Amino acid sequence: MSGGLVVSVRVAILGGGPAGLGLARQILARDDAGEMEVEVFEANAEVGGLAASFALEGVVFDHGSHRLHPSIDPEILKVLNELLPGVLHRRPRHGRIVLGGRFIRFPLRPVDAALKLPWRIKCGLLRDMLVRPSRYDTDSFAATLEGQLGVTLCREFYFPMARKLWGREPIEIAAEQARRRVSVRSPWQIIRRMTRQLWNRGRAGASFYYPDGGFGRIAEALAKDFERRGGRLSVSSPVTGLQHRDPGWQIETGEGRHEFDRVFSTIPISRLVGLMEPVPPTEVAAATSALHSRAAVLVCVVLDSARWTPFDAHYVPDSAVGLSRTSEPTHYAAARSHSDRTGVCIEVPCDPGDATWQMSDDELVNQVGREVTRIGLPPLKPIRAAEVRRVPWVYPVYDHGYDKHLATVRSYLDQWPGLVTLGRQGLFAHDNTHHALAMAFAAADCLGSDGSWDAAGWAAANDRFADHVVED
Numbered sequence: 001m002s003g004g005l006v007v008s009v010r011v012a013i014l015g016g017g018p019a020g021l022g023l024a025r026q027i028l029a030r031d032d033a034g035e036m037e038v039e040v041f042e043a044n045a046e047v048g049g050l051a052a053s054f055a056l057e058g059v060v061f062d063h064g065s066h067r068l069h070p071s072i073d074p075e076i077l078k079v080l081n082e083l084l085p086g087v088l089h090r091r092p093r094h095g096r097i098v099l100g101g102r103f104i105r106f107p108l109r110p111v112d113a114a115l116k117l118p119w120r121i122k123c124g125l126l127r128d129m130l131v132r133p134s135r136y137d138t139d140s141f142a143a144t145l146e147g148q149l150g151v152t153l154c155r156e157f158y159f160p161m162a163r164k165l166w167g168r169e170p171i172e173i174a175a176e177q178a179r180r181r182v183s184v185r186s187p188w189q190i191i192r193r194m195t196r197q198l199w200n201r202g203r204a205g206a207s208f209y210y211p212d213g214g215f216g217r218i219a220e221a222l223a224k225d226f227e228r229r230g231g232r233l234s235v236s237s238p239v240t241g242l243q244h245r246d247p248g249w250q251i252e253t254g255e256g257r258h259e260f261d262r263v264f265s266t267i268p269i270s271r272l273v274g275l276m277e278p279v280p281p282t283e284v285a286a287a288t289s290a291l292h293s294r295a296a297v298l299v300c301v302v303l304d305s306a307r308w309t310p311f312d313a314h315y316v317p318d319s320a321v322g323l324s325r326t327s328e329p330t331h332y333a334a335a336r337s338h339s340d341r342t343g344v345c346i347e348v349p350c351d352p353g354d355a356t357w358q359m360s361d362d363e364l365v366n367q368v369g370r371e372v373t374r375i376g377l378p379p380l381k382p383i384r385a386a387e388v389r390r391v392p393w394v395y396p397v398y399d400h401g402y403d404k405h406l407a408t409v410r411s412y413l414d415q416w417p418g419l420v421t422l423g424r425q426g427l428f429a430h431d432n433t434h435h436a437l438a439m440a441f442a443a444a445d446c447l448g449s450d451g452s453w454d455a456a457g458w459a460a461a462n463d464r465f466a467d468h469v470v471e472d
């Protein structure tokens, strides 16, 4: 029973990141008749998944650099503003790329780039703009990007970044990863974007939304509204088993077994398959284990100093160091929380169990400390506190043939009535938070008030999701 009405549809949502919580909140917001009973199961003690925030010595950290992109669907933005009145602010981007030993403003600015880029890179870019291939191969990430952007940008930025983020040679990665991860398609487009910065500062492209109190407030606000509407949120509740019952589903957690009519899963798709009973056929298990995700270690330090640098983020393709990006959350928020300290988060991509993953926290703090000074950033000191987070499912990696494996897994999952996967992990998709929320809102639209499912509407929505391109 819920609010005195007979509940006719019991819905389980696996994962309490933006996709799971966005869906949970939307289902109840649309449920005028009070027909839905919705429970979210989240493995972690905190909600938000990759988009969660946490505090250390009073300084709020995100899981690496997180900004809400202004291309978010206006309807979704409206909901977020209703849930977070006066909290989401439009902020100017203020980052740098460490390129060829120099610090270049990012987003790129014409005068800054002209003055600071080494001649080697400037001449290469000019040549790549003038000599454009009329045809090029599109059989790998490397070939596609080289054809679109030219060798200089690939050699100096995209390829070293790809090796670092995804742990592969660019030629080993499928072309689709270029389409999903790189939003520019030609050097001329970069020039156009740069010139737009001249008169567009503070607006789309050069700006982002960020909530006071950390990016995680978006997921927290969705969770709060979901609970206010009668939803049940179970944190520290990893789902350990999933069994189809005819009709419905049984979900297993540490607290026992729970019965539901429908299950929406936003947890990693390969983990979901591993939880299912009966055990999937061998070819599905093989396809699942062929889908690889990259992990990351996040080294978060609180410094006894008002600020580390004046910039919000530094992007570091340099292959001499393991870190890929630094971010200073203080610069993301509109208002400072402390004047005597600041936080720095350093992202180090890796694989679960590799040497980086296994380093002790102290070793990692020391390593990133050496790396930042090596690339010319200020030393990380004096350190007041440090916390290291090891995150296993960070970047999906589209190896050649991943599409075949993903199709095998998805068509296996699709055959089960009442089971739908969505979100970054559920669809093995490269995305931003606004994409995960778009998936959540679309899924809620496809769920009828009687528990029916609009399969055609969801298929059409999935076609739209294929156009999502990550904004860095």
Ligand SMILES: Cc1cc2nc3c(=O)[nH]c(=O)nc-3n(C[C@H](O)[C@H](O)[C@H](O)COP(=O)(O)OP(=O)(O)OC[C@H]3O[C@@H](n4cnc5c(N)ncnc54)[C@H](O)[C@@H]3O)c2cc1C
Pocket: 014, 015, 016, 017, 018, 019, 020, 041, 042, 043, 044, 047, 048, 049, 050, 051, 063, 064, 065, 066, 067, 068, 069, 237, 238, 239, 240, 266, 267, 268, 271, 347, 394, 395, 422, 423, 424, 425, 426, 431, 432, 433, 434, 436, 472
């Ligand atoms: C380093 C980094 C930087 C990023 N920067 C940005 C940015 O600037 N802007 C932006 O918009 N987006 C950014 N993103 C992307 C953003 O984090 C994701 O789009 C978003 O978090 C996806 O939400 P999701 O709910 O689909 O997945 P997730 O956030 O991954 O949530 C999945 C949830 O499932 C839970 N789970 C897993 N297994 C189980 C289980 N067995 N039982 C129960 N729960 C389980 C997890 O704990 C997690 O909470 C960034 C991502 C990374 C990694």
